[in-house]
Amino acid sequence: MTEAAADLVxxxxxxxxxxxxxxxxxxxxxxxxxxxxxxxxxxAPRSSVYELVNLLLSHGMLDYQGGDGRVYLGxxxxxxxxxxxxxxxxxxECDRMLVRLxxxxxxxxxxxxxxxxxxxxxxxxxxxxxxxxxxxxxELVSIVWTASGRLLVSHLSDQQILDLIPPEDFVLPSGRRMxxxxxxxxxxxxxxxxxxxxxxxxxxxxxxxxxPVFQSDGACIATLCLVAPREDGLRNRDAYLESLLTAASxxxxxxxxxAKTSRLISAG
Numbered sequence: 533m534t535e536a537a538a539d540l541v542x543x544x545x546x547x548x549x550x551x552x553x554x555x556x557x558x559x560x561x562x563x564x565x566x567x568x569x570x571x572x573x574x575x576a577p578r579s580s581v582y583e584l585v586n587l588l589l590s591h592g593m594l595d596y597q598g599g600d601g602r603v604y605l606g607x608x609x610x611x612x613x614x615x616x617x618x619x620x621x622x623x624x625e626c627d628r629m630l631v632r633l634x635x636x637x638x639x640x641x642x643x644x645x646x647x648x649x650x651x652x653x654x655x656x657x658x659x660x661x662x663x664x665x666x667x668x669x670x671e672l673v674s675i676v677w678t679a680s681g682r683l684l685v686s687h688l689s690d691q692q693i694l695d696l697i698p699p700e701d702f703v704l705p706s707g708r709r710m711x712x713x714x715x716x717x718x719x720x721x722x723x724x725x726x727x728x729x730x731x732x733x734x735x736x737x738x739x740x741x742x743x744p745v746f747q748s749d750g751a752c753i754a755t756l757c758l759v760a761p762r763e764d765g766l767r768n769r770d771a772y773l774e775s776l777l778t779a780a781s782x783x784x785x786x787x788x789x790x791a792k793t794s795r796l797i798s799a800g
Contacts, residue, residue, distance in 0.1 A: 550576060551584045555593065555605065560672060564602035622754065623655070625786060626745070629756060629779040630657040636775050637768070642757040644680040644742070649696055651675045651684065654754070674701035676715055677733040679742035680755040682722040686744070687751040690716050704733050727773055731762060739765030743776040748788030756780045 557574055558565065565573075571581035585603055588594040592608030626643040633641035634657040643655040650672035675681035675697050685693050694712055702710050722728035732738040739762045744752040756779055758765075758772050765772065 547580070547584065550580060551588060551593075554581065554584060554588065555609075558594075558603075558605055559670065562670075564598040564604040566601050567603065570603075622745070622783070622787065625783045626754065626756070627655055627657075629783060630655060633657070633756065633758065633775055633779055634659050637758060637760070637772055639758045639760040639764070639772070642759065643745075644678070644684070644755045644757055645753075646675070646684050647672055649675070649698060649701075651678045651681050659760075676701050676710055677704060679728045679730055679732075679740040680757055682715075682719045682728040683742055683744040683752050683755050686719050686723040693719065706733070727777065729765075729769065729773070732759070737762055741765065741769075741772050741776055743773070743780045744784075745780050746784040746787065746789040750789065753787070756783075 553574055553576075554570060557570060561573075567582050567585045568578055570576075570585070571578040574581075585594060588606070589596070589603065592606045594603045595606040596602065597604040630641040630643060633639075637659065639659040641657045641659070642653050645652055645654045651674070652672055653669050656669055675685060685696065688696065693716060702712060702715065704710055718728070727741065727743045729739065729741045732740050738759050741758040741760070742755045743757075745754040745756060747753040756776050758776060760768070760772065
């Protein structure tokens, strides 16, 4: 490859990276913004952001919304998302299980994932009760603040966990700093137990339950969760855990995870 050709490939790669950065930025912000505002927030040259925004608009990846030249995620992304959901067994199976869990327990059921160095609720079904608890799907939250976080990093080594979680994320909503050793100890205990429950660090009146969904290599790829009013959660703890563990086991088996896989991992 000539130097000119290599330079062209490099510039195109940087442009693609920047385009994905713009889309991800708008996903997190959850509101239409002007291109100059986007450029300022992500620290990119205005000229390149305007050029990429126009390109994304032409392909339907962005749409004008809100007036004053503001742009937001486009309808083309919706169709890409639905195509993904139709083909990806994990999402389809988890959605079915969340419906079942919400009906069985009357509590809010969630499927949660890691998103980069954070935790997010990827799917949710609200409970059938007068008092409802809900979360913002897609919102990025500190891994340390969540019950699921203990399970989602359980396949990592201690050092990998420390490398993944930003140091400032060990500061809890109460202002207390959790020691990394305390968090890692909880991760290892959750892995042994096969679940994690606690009074929410974010909502002080709720109790959270999380169980792992394993892929074929034994890594925790997602969690199924219930979020219940604290008194109800503690009173129905065993029944809620049984429902969650049964649902997660069914999904894990469909992803190729078996008890034999688990034994091989433990032996390794």
